[in-house]
Amino acid sequence: MGNLREVFTTHLVAEALRSAGHEVVHLHSWDDYDRLRKVPAGVGARFEEHIGRPLAQIPDPWDPEAGSYAEHWMSEFTGALSVLGIELHEVRQSERYPAGDYNAAIRRAMDERELIFDTLAAQQTSARHDKPLEDRRREYFPFKPFCAACGRDDTQVSAYADETVTYRCRCGHAATMSLADGDPIAGKLVWKVDWPMRWAHEGVAFEPAGEDHHAPTGSFTVGRTLVRDVYGARAPHSTVYSFVTLAGMGGKMSGSAGSAAVPSAALAVLEPAIVRWLYIRRLPSQSFQIDLSARGVQKLYDEWDRFVSAATGPEAGDSDVAMLDLATRTSAGSVASARRRVSFRLLAAVADLTQGNREQIARIIAQHLDGAALPPAGQLLDELEPRLACALGYVERLPAEQRTTLREDFDAATWDALDETTRDGVRALTGEMDESWTLDGLTALVYAVPKVMLGLPRDAPPDPELKAAQRSFFKALYQLLCASDTGPRLPTLMLSIGSQRTRKLLGAEPE
Numbered sequence: 001m002g003n004l005r006e007v008f009t010t011h012l013v014a015e016a017l018r019s020a021g022h023e024v025v026h027l028h029s030w031d032d033y034d035r036l037r038k039v040p041a042g043v044g045a046r047f048e049e050h051i052g053r054p055l056a057q058i059p060d061p062w063d064p065e066a067g068s069y070a071e072h073w074m075s076e077f078t079g080a081l082s083v084l085g086i087e088l089h090e091v092r093q094s095e096r097y098p099a100g101d102y103n104a105a106i107r108r109a110m111d112e113r114e115l116i117f118d119t120l121a122a123q124q125t126s127a128r129h130d131k132p133l134e135d136r137r138r139e140y141f142p143f144k145p146f147c148a149a150c151g152r153d154d155t156q157v158s159a160y161a162d163e164t165v166t167y168r169c170r171c172g173h174a175a176t177m178s179l180a181d182g183d184p185i186a187g188k189l190v191w192k193v194d195w196p197m198r199w200a201h202e203g204v205a206f207e208p209a210g211e212d213h214h215a216p217t218g219s220f221t222v223g224r225t226l227v228r229d230v231y232g233a234r235a236p237h238s239t240v241y242s243f244v245t246l247a248g249m250g251g252k253m254s255g256s257a258g259s260a261a262v263p264s265a266a267l268a269v270l271e272p273a274i275v276r277w278l279y280i281r282r283l284p285s286q287s288f289q290i291d292l293s294a295r296g297v298q299k300l301y302d303e304w305d306r307f308v309s310a311a312t313g314p315e316a317g318d319s320d321v322a323m324l325d326l327a328t329r330t331s332a333g334s335v336a337s338a339r340r341r342v343s344f345r346l347l348a349a350v351a352d353l354t355q356g357n358r359e360q361i362a363r364i365i366a367q368h369l370d371g372a373a374l375p376p377a378g379q380l381l382d383e384l385e386p387r388l389a390c391a392l393g394y395v396e397r398l399p400a401e402q403r404t405t406l407r408e409d410f411d412a413a414t415w416d417a418l419d420e421t422t423r424d425g426v427r428a429l430t431g432e433m434d435e436s437w438t439l440d441g442l443t444a445l446v447y448a449v450p451k452v453m454l455g456l457p458r459d460a461p462p463d464p465e466l467k468a469a470q471r472s473f474f475k476a477l478y479q480l481l482c483a484s485d486t487g488p489r490l491p492t493l494m495l496s497i498g499s500q501r502t503r504k505l506l507g508a509e510p511e
Contacts, residue, residue, distance in 0.1 A: 001261045001262070001263060001266060002243060002244045004080075005241050005243070005244050005279065006209075007086060008086070008276075008279040009239065009241050010026055010206065010207070010208060011026060011086045012326070014026045015326070015331060018331050019331075025089050026086075026087065026088050027091060027202060027204065028090050028091070029198060030092045030093060030094075031093055032054070032055045032068075032074065032092055033054045033055070033097050033098075033188055034093075035051075035052050035054065035153050036050050036051050036052065036053055036054075036058055036069070038051065047061055051152070053146070053152055054146065054151075055068065055070040055094075057151065058070070073262075076263075076264055077262070079264065080263035080264050083267055083272050084267075084272050084275060084276055084335065085276070085329075085330035086330070087332045091202075097187070097188050098184050098186060100183050102189075102197065102201065103179050103182070103183065103185065105189075105200070105201060106143055106185075106197075108230060108231065109143065109193050109230060110141060110142065110179070112230045113140055113160075114137055115230065116140075116226060118137070119225050120222060121137075123216075123217040123221075123222060124217075142190050143157060143160075143187055143188070144157075144187055144189075144190060145157065145165060145175075145177055145187035146186040146187050147175075148175050149171055149172075149173035149175075150169060152170075153187070154170035155169045155187075156168055163179045163180045164176050164179070165177045165178075165179060165187075191219065192219050192223060192226070193230075196223035196224075196227035196230070196233075197227075197230075199227050200231035200233035203233075204236040205236055206237045206238070207236045208238055208241050209240065211243070214238070214240045220238060240284065240285055242286055242287035244288060245287065245288075245290075247289040265292065268390070269297050269390050270300065270390060271304075271337050271386050271390060272335050272336045273304075273327045273335045273336065273337035274301070274304045274327075276326065276327045277304060277307070277323070277327040278300075280326050281323060294398060294402060298344060298348070301344035301387075302344070302345075305341050305343070305344075307323075308341065311324040312324070336385075336386045337386075338384055338386065338387035339383045340380070340383040342368070342384060342387070344387060344390075344391060346368060347365070347384065348391045348395055349488030349489065350364045350365060350488075351388070351392050351394075351395045352395045352398070352403060352404050352488065353404055353406075353492075353493065354496060356392050358381055358388075359377065360496070361388070362377035362378075362381050363377070364492070364495055364496050365380065368439050368492070368495075370438055370440070404482055405482055406482050407483055410505055410507050411480065411505075415480065415507055421453055422453075422472070422476050425452075426476065426506050426507065428452065429445060429446065430503050430506050430508035433445065433494070433502065433503065434499055437499055439492075442490070442491035442494055442495065446473075446490050446491065450466065450469040450473045454466065454469055474490060477506070478490075480505055480506050480507070481493060481497075481502070481506070
């Protein structure tokens with residue numbers, strides 16, 4: 001979700017340019033020829049042997065037969081981008097470098113290595129180096145070969161002449177490599193030179209970057225100088241985007257630290273249009289958190305539904321209308337969003353109670369929509385997508401203690417533990433329940449019974465004493481129905497399990 005900030009910022013600029021009639025290429029350059037820097041979180045120590053090798057040449061640690069480590073995450077990411085309506089022109093550095101596409105640019109960097117060294121050294125603290133500046137300048141080369149013997153970049157270039165690199169690897173292997181046009185190579189420019197080289201090679205006009213890259217000594221600052229002085233090109237326009245964090249985790253999300261949430265994790269519980277809206281509604285410079293906890297997801301749906309209602313209402317502002325359009329449609333087509341926005345809280349509760357039974361879900365949701373013009377059950381379910389699939393995914397990810405588990409039979413011990421007033425209230429509820437067997441009827445009934453228990457009229461306004469009595473009564477009902485102090489809204493719960501089973505669990509004999 002952090003990497004998505006970069007892609008999404010570029011996507012919005014590309015979409016704005018297209019809407020103005022310009023031809024645009026959204027270029028996505030995969031750095032899959034970078035070295036593996038450390039063993040990823042959740043992967044065993046056996047993976048240490050691959051440190052220093054290109055990501056595209058490392059096996060997938062979860063499915064070695066499927067492809068490379070790079071392909072595992074590239075496939076996951078591009079699949080999510082497709083769902084989000086983001087189209088890319090993809091370039092893989094693991095194909096470009098070995099094919100020799102950049103050989104001329106690498107030679108240019110090698111010829112200008114002293115200029116590059118001085119540019120980089122000007123941004124560094126001299127005290128951090130043991131060797132004198134002149135020695136470091138003489139030994140510096142901006143190209144790192146991958147060793148022909150071990151495949152790692154634990155190499156040091158010792159000489160460059162006549163388009164040929166001479167190097168030695170820490171493993172003991174020594175070799176030469178041709179940088180002549182058309183010759184395949186195994187190696188790449190160091191990052192702060194590689195980036196401006198590709199700006200010049202691809203003719204990049206715009207590229208956002210994180211706050212760290214835009215720091216005074218960061219990669220973009222150095223790259224702006226090198227692309228001009230080494231390659232005679234202009235740096236792209238850029239804008240700073242701030243980091244995306246996970247609520248409650250503190251700090252920047254990091255894949256290497258094992259704290260990154262991949263887009264597919266969000267799309268499992270959030271409609272694609274909502275994910276787009278999370279990024280659209282803030283300036284790139286604004287950081288924000290994504291809360292994929294149970295309560296956080298429910299809150300996001302509530303906020304989204306309020307926003308859509310406002311943006312489609314008679315007093316909608318131009319900015320809200322434009323934001324909704326960006327969230328639900330791109331130049332590639334429409335982005336999935338539920339046509340019938342039933343409360344996500346309700347949908348998740350019903351999905352939980354019915355254990356995902358779609359026929360029962362349609363029946364219960366139809367009861368909640370009583371009075372609306374409803375289509376046949378199958379069409380109703382289609383109108384609920386993709387929110388229904390997200391609700392099912394949300395329920396699957398709930399820990400066992402948060403799932404709703406109904407009692408199999410009436411629990412006499414729980415009944416006996418209730419005081420007589422509460423038992424009378426339950427009897428009153430079951431006595432009127434069948435006459436009130438609609439969502440509105442049951443809602444009115446469960447709130448009215450505690451009023452009667454206090455000797456109040458059924459239309460009495462709430463006060464602290466009444467609210468406390470209602471909470472206590474609801475707790476008793478939950479204990480009888482599902483052995484818990486809380487659960488889905490009681491009217492939804494009762495409608496989900498049916499009148500006969502509700503009466504049985506509440507101690508009333510079915511009629």
